[in-house]
Amino acid sequence: MNTAAHPAGSPHAPGDAAVTVYVPRDAAALAVGADAVAAAIEREAARRNTPVRVVRNGSRGLLWLEPLVEIATPAGRVAYGPVAAADVPALFDAGWLRGAAHALCHGLTDEIPYLKRQERLTFARVGVTDPLSPADYAAHGGLQGLRRALALAPADIVQAVTDSGLRGRGGAAFPTGIKWRTVLGTPAEQKYVVCNADEGDSGTFSDRLLIEGDPYVLIEGMAIAGLAVQATRGYVYVRSEYPQAIAVLQEAIARAREAGWLGGDVLGSGRAFDLEVRKGAGAYICGEETSLLESLEGKRGVVRAKPPLPAVAGLFGKPTVINNVISLASVPVILARGADFYRDYGMGRSRGTLAFQLAGNLKRGGLVEKAFGVTLRELLYDYGGGSASGRPLRAVQVGGPLGAYLPESQWDVPLDYEAYAKISAMVGHGGIVAFDDTVDMARMARYAMEFCAVESCGKCTPCRIGSTRGVEVVDRIAAADTPAAREQQVHLLRDLCDTMLGGSLCALGGMTPYPVLSALDHFPADFGLPQNQGAPQAA
Amino acid sequence: MRIGKAKSDLASTGAARDFSLRPGGAPCTPAAAAAARIAATHRDIPGALLPILHAVQDELGCIPADAVEPIAQALNLSRAEVHGVITFYPHFRGEPAGRRMVEVCRAESCQAMGADALARHIGERLGCDFHATSADGGVTLEPVYCLGLCAQSPAIAVDGRPYARMTPQAFDRLMEEAAGETADATRTAAKPAGLAQGLRPAAAQAGTTAGERP
Numbered sequence: 001m002n003t004a005a006h007p008a009g010s011p012h013a014p015g016d017a018a019v020t021v022y023v024p025r026d027a028a029a030l031a032v033g034a035d036a037v038a039a040a041i042e043r044e045a046a047r048r049n050t051p052v053r054v055v056r057n058g059s060r061g062l063l064w065l066e067p068l069v070e071i072a073t074p075a076g077r078v079a080y081g082p083v084a085a086a087d088v089p090a091l092f093d094a095g096w097l098r099g100a101a102h103a104l105c106h107g108l109t110d111e112i113p114y115l116k117r118q119e120r121l122t123f124a125r126v127g128v129t130d131p132l133s134p135a136d137y138a139a140h141g142g143l144q145g146l147r148r149a150l151a152l153a154p155a156d157i158v159q160a161v162t163d164s165g166l167r168g169r170g171g172a173a174f175p176t177g178i179k180w181r182t183v184l185g186t187p188a189e190q191k192y193v194v195c196n197a198d199e200g201d202s203g204t205f206s207d208r209l210l211i212e213g214d215p216y217v218l219i220e221g222m223a224i225a226g227l228a229v230q231a232t233r234g235y236v237y238v239r240s241e242y243p244q245a246i247a248v249l250q251e252a253i254a255r256a257r258e259a260g261w262l263g264g265d266v267l268g269s270g271r272a273f274d275l276e277v278r279k280g281a282g283a284y285i286c287g288e289e290t291s292l293l294e295s296l297e298g299k300r301g302v303v304r305a306k307p308p309l310p311a312v313a314g315l316f317g318k319p320t321v322i323n324n325v326i327s328l329a330s331v332p333v334i335l336a337r338g339a340d341f342y343r344d345y346g347m348g349r350s351r352g353t354l355a356f357q358l359a360g361n362l363k364r365g366g367l368v369e370k371a372f373g374v375t376l377r378e379l380l381y382d383y384g385g386g387s388a389s390g391r392p393l394r395a396v397q398v399g400g401p402l403g404a405y406l407p408e409s410q411w412d413v414p415l416d417y418e419a420y421a422k423i424s425a426m427v428g429h430g431g432i433v434a435f436d437d438t439v440d441m442a443r444m445a446r447y448a449m450e451f452c453a454v455e456s457c458g459k460c461t462p463c464r465i466g467s468t469r470g471v472e473v474v475d476r477i478a479a480a481d482t483p484a485a486r487e488q489q490v491h492l493l494r495d496l497c498d499t500m501l502g503g504s505l506c507a508l509g510g511m512t513p514y515p516v517l518s519a520l521d522h523f524p525a526d527f528g529l530p531q532n533q534g535a536p537q538a539a
Numbered sequence: 540m541r542i543g544k545a546k547s548d549l550a551s552t553g554a555a556r557d558f559s560l561r562p563g564g565a566p567c568t569p570a571a572a573a574a575a576r577i578a579a580t581h582r583d584i585p586g587a588l589l590p591i592l593h594a595v596q597d598e599l600g601c602i603p604a605d606a607v608e609p610i611a612q613a614l615n616l617s618r619a620e621v622h623g624v625i626t627f628y629p630h631f632r633g634e635p636a637g638r639r640m641v642e643v644c645r646a647e648s649c650q651a652m653g654a655d656a657l658a659r660h661i662g663e664r665l666g667c668d669f670h671a672t673s674a675d676g677g678v679t680l681e682p683v684y685c686l687g688l689c690a691q692s693p694a695i696a697v698d699g700r701p702y703a704r705m706t707p708q709a710f711d712r713l714m715e716e717a718a719g720e721t722a723d724a725t726r727t728a729a730k731p732a733g734l735a736q737g738l739r740p741a742a743a744q745a746g747t748t749a750g751e752r753p
Contacts, residue, residue: 031688031703063690202646205687240593240630241686243699278586279593281628284684298588298614300627316585358690360651365690388652397647401684433648433689444647451646451684457627 018051019097020072026059026212027244034067040085044092058213060127061367070109073099079109120369121353122330126213134259137216145332149224150269157228158184163339165351170324171428173417182311183229186319191231193222194322197238198280198287201400203431206355207325209367211245215252221328225321226273234275237292240282250277284455288506289322302457303506347373350416358384360433376411391436399428401451402511404518441523446474448515462500463509470496477527574606578613600635636679637672642696645682648689657693660707
């Protein structure tokens with residue numbers, strides 16, 4: 001991935017005083033012209049006969065600054081952003097290769113408050129290293145967890161993960177160690193480790209950012225999971241909407257195999273673990289674990305009833321660890337630095353960190369890895385800088401399309417699985433989508449039902465049909481011409497939500513009521529109801 | 540897809556497989572031949588159907604109706620099962636897309652940043668709705684529920700390439716650049732104008748079979 005820009009016949013060999021310039025290759029950077037910026041840098045460097053070494057790194061997660069170009073200086077990496085291709089000549093003129101001042105300069109990257117105040121455990125290397133360089137990975141603390149795991153008995157690896165307090169980062173927050181213990185305790189000739197990288201929740205991109213920025217940490221985490229439960233085969237199911245992530249991961253797996261990190265003899269231990277990437281095909285429901293397993297087996301992604309748990313009878317009927325990208329990628333640091341180190345972050349029963357994703361109408365969107373316990377208000381204002389539109393923020397959806405809409409009165413609740421459950425909300429995968437005061441919450445409630453109707457796998461009637469009826473009821477609420485008629489429809493909507501909540505196998509049908517009811521409860525005026533009529537009435 | 544054929548079709552009983560194994564019963568359309576070749580190389584991997592469907596669509600631009608039977612045969616599945624899988628996943632298409640594919644994110648984060656207005660503009664500009672192709676056959680418009688670029692909403696993808704912080708003006712510029720490229724390509728290849736020009740090269744090859752209707 002490293003390319004040296006120097007004209008043919010130039011006296012400068014690459015590496016000879018060449019300044020290292022980092023231009024992210026993350027889709028978030030590509031989407032705002034990073035390739036053109038990288039090309040412009042190479043062109044300009046060649047024209048000036050100044051040797052540079054361009055490294056295509058992952059994204060630091062300061063996404064409002066993308067493309068964020070970093071220059072390696074003796075004092076550290078200096079950040080410039082957002083850089084357009086047209087800015088490049090002026091940046092050279094200003095002396096950016098020495099880290100000189102410029103309107104786009106943000107000083108040392110590590111000192112940018114947005115980054116400095118984070119607690120980056122899982123994302124420690126993302127944006128720092130060349131994502132495809134095994135040497136870079138090893139030089140930045142990679143493989144320590146795997147080496148340690150190789151010295152442990154499987155049950156001890158499972159114990160370390162249990163002790164760390166790690167819970168499923170995909171949204172369900174089930175204790176990872178317990179899941180692994182079940183798989184370890186279920187004898188079988190073949191077991192599997194499956195990584196759920198079907199990150200379909202809107203407002204979330206941490207899986208993508210991690211895979212594109214540090215794929216080896218996921219590979220290492222999966223290998224550790226394999227050792228822990230005695231599985232020799234792994235699959236990463238990545239959604240087809242992430243072509244860049246798929247390409248990076250496939251290349252990283254090939255290089256890891258070449259380096260002896262995967263294959264029949266993992267790091268010379270004599271233990272086998274190998275994995276491959278499987279591509280999804282646009283179905284949101286395949287982010288649900290049993291549906292994902294069906295899809296991996298080559299079937300329609302229809303949800304399975306549990307039990308049996310995937311840990312007992314999962315992929316191809318075999319015991320299977322199925323975990324989200326961030327859960328698996330958090331395992332190496334837990335093994336490398338100890339369960340206590342990880343458990344010391346967080347609050348209550350929510351231990352460690354979560355990669356929050358600030359999205360929607362925010363001035364400074366990006367990835368913020370923080371210990372549990374941070375509040376929404378801190379994330380929205382201290383990090384996010386308030387709305388991008390300059391208008392007041394009004395509603396925030398936390399946890400993806402199945403997460404509740406929170407009004408300002410709830411923005412001081414600490415982000416913790418239990419605290420959120422108490423206010424009928426969910427932390428989920430950590431996606432945070434902010435809306436300003438132009439949002440029509442009745443429309444958002446309608447959209448939640450519409451999304452459920454589009455994406456339902458069709459297994460459970462309340463989800464398959466209830467969602468369509470839900471869209472119609474929200475429309476009838478809007479069209480009602482008398483308060484009594486409106487109230488009747490609201491009653492119907494609550495009743496329908498109750499049926500979906502209780503009558504669906506998985507979270508799609510079971511949690512679509514969260515955004516709908518939270519919109520209705522907290523923003524009744526948008527439904528044409530008096531302010532005090534939003535709260536649920538006693539039956 | 541091929542409703543008219545269903546009466547004489549014994550696909551789900553296994554009779555169809557015997558039928559097609561007769562000498563001379565080999566796939567005869569280019570699309571079926573390609574599907575048979577792809578299925579044969581993938582059939583032994585566990586859970587082969589999705590990888591096969593991806594490979595077929597990557598090569599042909601879609602999964603035409605006549606690709607179903609050879610895939611079903613290779614995996615010892617009924618045609619109905621294969622058809623069921625194809626139609627479950629929005630990514631798989633039964634007919635070729637236009638030469639370019641524009642995917643517009645319609646999820647919450649993009650909505651918070653004006654995606655609805657952007658989608659309306661794009662629809663008007665292309666003269667087609669979602670799940671449809673512009674009148675000149677050049678551009679297919681599809682909704683997508685999240686491209687993972689939520690901090691830089693609204694986002695779209697053109698032929699899989701991501702574009703963030705999209706505005707109606709930026710979209711128009713993109714299309715003008717694309718039109719320039721198309722015009723260049725057309726001149727170079729000296730192809731006749733018309734609908735076929737809007738098809739991807741591989742898809743155009745399969746176009747005769749894919750476009751066939753009972």
